[in-house]
Amino acid sequence: MSVSKHFILGVFDDEDVLMHGVHDIRNLGVKIQEVFTPYPIHGLDENLGYKRSRLPMAAFLFGLTGCTLALSMMISMNGIDWPMNVGGKPNASIPNFIPITFEGTVLFAAFGMVGTFFVSSGLAPWSKPVIFDKRSTDDKFIVAIDLSKNKLSKDELSQILMSHGATEVNEKEL
Amino acid sequence: MLHHIEVSVDEQLSLSSKFKKNLNIALIVGVLLFTVGVLFAMFGGHGHEVAEASEGSHGHGPSFMMRIWAVLWQNAIFFTGISAMGLFFVCVQYVAWAGWSSVLKRIPEAMGAFIPVGGAIIVVIFLANYFLGHHDLLFHWLHHGIMEKGSENYDSIIAGKAAWLNLPFYLGRMIAFFGLWYFVWSKIRSYSLQEDLTGGESFYHKSGYLSAVFIIIFAVTTPMAAWDWIMSIDTHWFSTMFGWYVFASWWVTGLSTICLICVFLKENGYLKAMNMNHFHDLGKFMFAFSIFWTYIWFSQFLLIFYANLPEETVYFIDRIRGFDGKYTFLLFFNLFINFAFPFLALMTRDAKRQLSMLKVVTIAIIIGHWFDFYLMIMPGTTKGTSDLGLIELGTAISFGTLFIMVVTNSLTKAKLIPANHPFLKEAIQHNI
Numbered sequence: 001m002s003v004s005k006h007f008i009l010g011v012f013d014d015e016d017v018l019m020h021g022v023h024d025i026r027n028l029g030v031k032i033q034e035v036f037t038p039y040p041i042h043g044l045d046e047n048l049g050y051k052r053s054r055l056p057m058a059a060f061l062f063g064l065t066g067c068t069l070a071l072s073m074m075i076s077m078n079g080i081d082w083p084m085n086v087g088g089k090p091n092a093s094i095p096n097f098i099p100i101t102f103e104g105t106v107l108f109a110a111f112g113m114v115g116t117f118f119v120s121s122g123l124a125p126w127s128k129p130v131i132f133d134k135r136s137t138d139d140k141f142i143v144a145i146d147l148s149k150n151k152l153s154k155d156e157l158s159q160i161l162m163s164h165g166a167t168e169v170n171e172k173e174l
Numbered sequence: 175m176l177h178h179i180e181v182s183v184d185e186q187l188s189l190s191s192k193f194k195k196n197l198n199i200a201l202i203v204g205v206l207l208f209t210v211g212v213l214f215a216m217f218g219g220h221g222h223e224v225a226e227a228s229e230g231s232h233g234h235g236p237s238f239m240m241r242i243w244a245v246l247w248q249n250a251i252f253f254t255g256i257s258a259m260g261l262f263f264v265c266v267q268y269v270a271w272a273g274w275s276s277v278l279k280r281i282p283e284a285m286g287a288f289i290p291v292g293g294a295i296i297v298v299i300f301l302a303n304y305f306l307g308h309h310d311l312l313f314h315w316l317h318h319g320i321m322e323k324g325s326e327n328y329d330s331i332i333a334g335k336a337a338w339l340n341l342p343f344y345l346g347r348m349i350a351f352f353g354l355w356y357f358v359w360s361k362i363r364s365y366s367l368q369e370d371l372t373g374g375e376s377f378y379h380k381s382g383y384l385s386a387v388f389i390i391i392f393a394v395t396t397p398m399a400a401w402d403w404i405m406s407i408d409t410h411w412f413s414t415m416f417g418w419y420v421f422a423s424w425w426v427t428g429l430s431t432i433c434l435i436c437v438f439l440k441e442n443g444y445l446k447a448m449n450m451n452h453f454h455d456l457g458k459f460m461f462a463f464s465i466f467w468t469y470i471w472f473s474q475f476l477l478i479f480y481a482n483l484p485e486e487t488v489y490f491i492d493r494i495r496g497f498d499g500k501y502t503f504l505l506f507f508n509l510f511i512n513f514a515f516p517f518l519a520l521m522t523r524d525a526k527r528q529l530s531m532l533k534v535v536t537i538a539i540i541i542g543h544w545f546d547f548y549l550m551i552m553p554g555t556t557k558g559t560s561d562l563g564l565i566e567l568g569t570a571i572s573f574g575t576l577f578i579m580v581v582t583n584s585l586t587k588a589k590l591i592p593a594n595h596p597f598l599k600e601a602i603q604h605n606i
Contacts, residue, residue: 042605056523087482095479098472 005146007033008154009132009170010161012141015041017165022047022143025164030157033146036136055120059113066108070101132172144172181447181602183277185590187439189582197579204571211564212242237559240310243303244555245566247312249573250299251403252427252547254292255420257577259428260285261359262392265385268378273600274455277447280590281435283366285428286359287584288577293352296403300348304341312555314409315339332409339406347402351395358388366592373594396421404547407554411489415474420550422470426463426512427543430536433460435581437529437536444590450527451604457526460516460539468513493549497558504549511542544570 012018018035022044026032032048078084079092089096118124136142143166145157152160158169215238260282267275303312311317314332319325321333321340332339362381369377397417405416413419433456439445440453478486493501516535525531552560592598 052523060521087480089480095472095476098476 005174006148006154007132007172007174008145008147008157008161009172010143010145010158010164010166011133011135011168011170012143012165013139013167014165015141018141018143019044019047021161021164021166025143025160028160030145030152030160031149033144033149034132036132036142036144038137038139038141055113055117058116059109062112062116063105063109065112066104066106067101069108070104071097074100130174133170183447183591183593183598183602185444185446187444187582187585187590189586193582197575197582200575201572201579204568204573204575206568207564208568208572211566211568212238214563215241215565237310239307240312240556241560242565243299243307243310243312244551244560245569246299247296247303247403247555248547248551249544249569250292250296251551252424252544253288253573253577254296255424256428256431257285257288257292257581258355258392258396259424260432261289261355261362261388262425263428263432264362265358265388265392268382268385269389271382271597273597274452274604275601276595276597277591277601277604278432278436278445278452278456279366279592279595280585280588281439282428282432283363284581284584284588285431285435286355286363288580289352289359290356291576291580293349293356297345297348297352300345313339313406314554315406316341335409339409344402347398351399354391354395358384358391362388367588369594370589370592371594375596378596396424404550407551408489410485413474413478413486413489415470415477419467419470419474422463422467423543423546426460426467427540429456429459429463430539430543432456433532434536434540437533439590440529447591447598447602449604451606452601453529453532454523454526454606455604457520457532457535460535461520461526464513464516464520464539468509468517471509471513492553496553500558500560501549501553504545508542508546508549511538512546515542 010021012021015037018037019041022032022035026047026049035044035048037044074097075092083091085091086093086096122129132144133140133142143161145161147154147157150157154171161169263275263282264279264286266272267279300312303310304316314320315335317327319327320329321336322328323333361384365377365381365384397420400417400420404420405412433453436445436448436453436456440448475490478490493505495502515538519531519535519538520526525535548560548566595601
C-alpha cells in the first residue's frame, strides 16, 4: 500500500465489557473502524451503527436473472429453435418449465449471493486478508480504531480504550 | 441489545363490553345475511334457474340446498383446521425447544379452544346432511345403493373403496380425530395453566413429551382428515399429495391467524413484552409457508398435468375450464393472493417488521385460503351451481365471529403471557 495506515487496537477479554465499551466509546465521538470477534455477537452491528447490508438486494437481482435466463433458455430451445412434441403438451409449456426455472433462480441467487459476499467482505481468492491480531480467532475481542479518521491523539485513544475495559492496547501499521 | 429489558409480563386480557356487543352484532348480521341469501335463493329467480338448468341435463342435479350444505361444510372444515393448527404450532415450539415464541404462546393455545366447537359442528353438519339431504349428499360415496351390486346406483370403482369409505368407519375416524386433538389440547392447556401457578420446569418437559407424540398423531390424522372430509367429495379422484396440500393450506392460515391476533392485541396495548423481532419471525413463518403451500399446490398440479391421465386430470379440468369456466378466475386468483402477493409483500425485512403491512398480508392470506377451500369443495359438491353471494358471506362471517368469540373467551381465561414459562426471559430478549 502506498499510504500507510495507523491503527490503535484495543484488546478486550469479555463480550459484555466489549459491548458496553463499544457503545460508550462511540458515544464519545470516536470512530471505530472494525471489531474482530471469535464468534458472532448479537447486537454488535447495531452498537457499531452499521448500515444494513444490501446483500438481500443482490440476492433478489441474481434470482431474477436466474429466473429470466432459465425461462428464456427453455422457451427459445423447446418452443422456437427446436419444437418437439412431448406428451402432447404445447411446445413452450410453462408448467413443465417451472421446476427448472425455480432451480435456476435458486442457483443464481445462492451463488451470486455467496460470490458478492466474498468479494464485498474482502474474502476473494486473490485478496490478502488483514489480520490485526491473531488472538481474535481464539478468545480475544479486538477493537480497531483508525488514527487518521479520529481527531484524538494516540495516547488519548489508548486512554479511552483502557478506561472502557480493554486489557491491553496495541498499535499496528499497515 | 445493550441494556437489560424490563417489561411487565403480568397481563390479563379483558374484553370491553363494546367488543362483545360488536361480536354479537357480527354474529347476528352473519346469520341474517345467510338467511336472506337462502330466501333469495329459494324465491328469487337466480337460484331456480341454475337448479332447473342442471336438473334438465342430469335429472337429479344439485339444488340450491347443496350450495348451503357445501358452504357450511367448507367453513366448518376451514375454521376447525385453523384451530387445530394453533395446537400444532404450540407443539412444534415445544419440540423445537423454541424460546422466542413463549411470549405469544397463549394465542395459538387459545385458538385450540375452537377444536371441540368446530369438531361438533362438523359432525352435526355431516349427520344432518346424511339424514336430511337425500338428494344433496355432500359425498358421492354416501349415495344409496352405490356400493350394492345390482342397484341402479352401483358404481364398481366406489364399491372398491368400501373398506375405507363406509359410514361407521368414517364417522368413527372423524370423532376419533377430534377426540385425540381435543384430548391433547386440554392436556397441553392444563399443563400451561398449572405452570402459571407453580412454575418450575416439570410442566415444560411434560408438554414437550406430549407434543412430540402429538406431532406424530397429527402427521397421520391430518392427511386422513383431508382425504375423508375433502378428497372423498370427488370420490373417483385421488391424489397422494392432497393430505399435505390441505395441511399446508390450514397451516399457513393458522400462522396468519396467530399473527393477526398478535397484531390486534399489540395495537390495543397488550403483549408489551412482544417486540418487532417476534413479528419478524411470524412474518418469516408466513412467507415461508406461503411458498410451501405453492410448492405443494404446484407439485400436485404438475404431476397430474404431465401424466395426463383422465381419471386425475378431471379435478383440474373442472376448475380450469369446467362449468363454462366458472372457477377459472378463482383458480388464478388463488395462486395470486396465496403466493404472489405474500411472496412479494413479505420479501423485505422491513415489511415483516411493520404491523400495518402484516395486517394486510395476514388478512389477504386468510381470505385467500378461504377461497382455496372453496375451490376444493365447491366443484365436486355443487357441480357448478355454487355461487358467491349473501349465503357465502353470511356463513363466513358467522363462522369467523364464532371462532373469534371462542378464542377471545379462551384468551381471557389465562394470563396473556405465560409468566412462568422457562424460556420467557429468552423471548423477551429476543433479537434477530
